[in-house]
């Protein structure tokens with residue numbers, strides 16, 4: 609794996625050039641503030657009546673309507689929810705300077721055809737591997753967050769240099785930039801979100817909690833055992849890896865883990881993971897995301913209400929009050 613760091617990158621492709629950031633949410637705000645602190649000319653593109661305008665101003669940055677923000681920009685970063693990119697790109701397409709670059713922090717919108725960028729544009733990705741709050745925090749501490757970079761369309765021959773210069777400007781190259789592709793970043797990211805960390809793990813925690821309660825254990829104990837220990841596990845894995853984590857726990861816990869883990873993740877579960885990966889790669893998930901947005905998020909609204917009303921959340925709130 610090729611990791612590129614600050615000292616291998618020429619900042620010139622973006623030095624003194626305007627960068628437009630469309631959207632001022634999780635990634636938009638963090639990336640824009642890092643760029644601003646680094647002396648870049650940054651303009652934020654916000655939709656009409658945007659509630660983020662006050663925050664942009666409080667942060668000491670400038671904002672404009674998206675089609676005005678991209679005027680004269682060498683690079684326009686699309687930092688909005690992936691499912692609204694079609695409309696957002698449509699609003700700026702005619703205003704994007706010829707031969708400029710269009711950038712993303714996730715490959716989905718381009719890989720699954722939500723956006724078909726004009727032929728004269730360089731199309732690049734710099735995807736920090738974590739939330740904007742952490743990207744910003746690390747930057748202010750003089751550190752950086754690992755990021756993936758990729759080029760989907762190299763219209764000018766400069767796309768690679770622009771992607772790397774951007775990764776440097778937002779601080780990712782302090783930690784390292786890893787080469788990828790829009791397809792690889794997007795598919796692996798969606799797979800993880802669904803099958804592993806954000807989909808699989810919480811479902812497993814809740815199923816464990818339900819199993820203990822069903823068997824008559826107290827709700828508080830079930831929560832402590834099956835949900836609250838996750839942070840300990842995450843910290844250990846981050847610090848020592850999976851093998852090191854195993855060595856750091858008691859022999860009792862280690863033997864339990866060695867015997868229990870493979871029973872939980874058996875061939876059926878591995879097949880379900882392959883099915884989820886196929887669902888991602890075929891574009892079915894992207895289509896579901898597009899439908900969800902078009903219908904005003906019926907599944908997400910229902911799931912959020914159910915999660916708020918769930919037993920595990922009720923118990924968590926009760927314990928928090930104590």
Ligand SMILES: NC(=O)c1ccc[n+]([C@@H]2O[C@H](COP(=O)([O-])OP(=O)(O)OC[C@H]3O[C@@H](n4cnc5c(N)ncnc54)[C@H](OP(=O)(O)O)[C@@H]3O)[C@@H](O)[C@H]2O)c1
Nearest residue numbers: 631632633634635655658659660687688689692713714739
């Ligand atoms: N969140 C993460 O941790 C993370 C990590 C890596 C990569 N990414 C990627 O980074 C990109 C941005 O994600 P994000 O989580 O930062 O997005 P986000 O916080 O949800 O973006 C919010 C911003 O998008 C604007 N927006 C929302 N809907 C809009 C619409 N229909 N038209 C115009 N503007 C709209 C909002 O406008 P208002 O201000 O007017 O509300 C706000 O400024 C995505 O591609 C995502 O996959 C995210």
